Amino acid sequence: MDASDISHDERDAMVRAALAEQGDSGVTPRHTLFFFLGDExxxxxxxxxxxxxxFIARGDGDMTILETTMAVDAESFAPVSSMMQTWAAAFQLEYDGWECAVVTH
Structure with missing residues (x-):
């Protein structure tokens, strides 16, 4: 299955599952990055x-990275993920997903 065939909700759940495997519940705020691709x-x-x-926003050519500090548990993250998808559609960009630090304390 191609990554583009997976919904952002499923991708978000996969990242949270990877965090959980490392003992991270996602509730502790941490540095989080969001990636957008498209016409410069x-x-x-x-x-x-x-x-x-x-958000802190920085761009380089055809990529923009947004940065913030936030919790990434499902309840906290869902509205932000939805907003990222809305922004991508509004500005005709591709929302390429997110990453964050693992926090286990």
Whole structure:
């Protein structure tokens, strides 16, 4: 199965499962990155909206990375994941997923 065939909800669950395997429940806020790909000209508006929403935004060519500190448990993360997907559609970019630090204390 190609990664593009997997929904973002399923991808999010897979990341949380990998965290759980390492003893991380996701409830402790941690550094989290979100990745967007697409036409270089489309990233400026995403960066502006993301900064207004409290994210650190940085772009390099056809990629934008948004950074924040947040919990990544299912309940906390679901609205943020939905927002990322909405932003990608609004700015005609591809939301390529997220990653975060493992926190086990």
């Amino acid at each position: 000209d489309a990233h400026g508006d995403l960066c502006e909206v993301a900064r207004r929403a409290g």
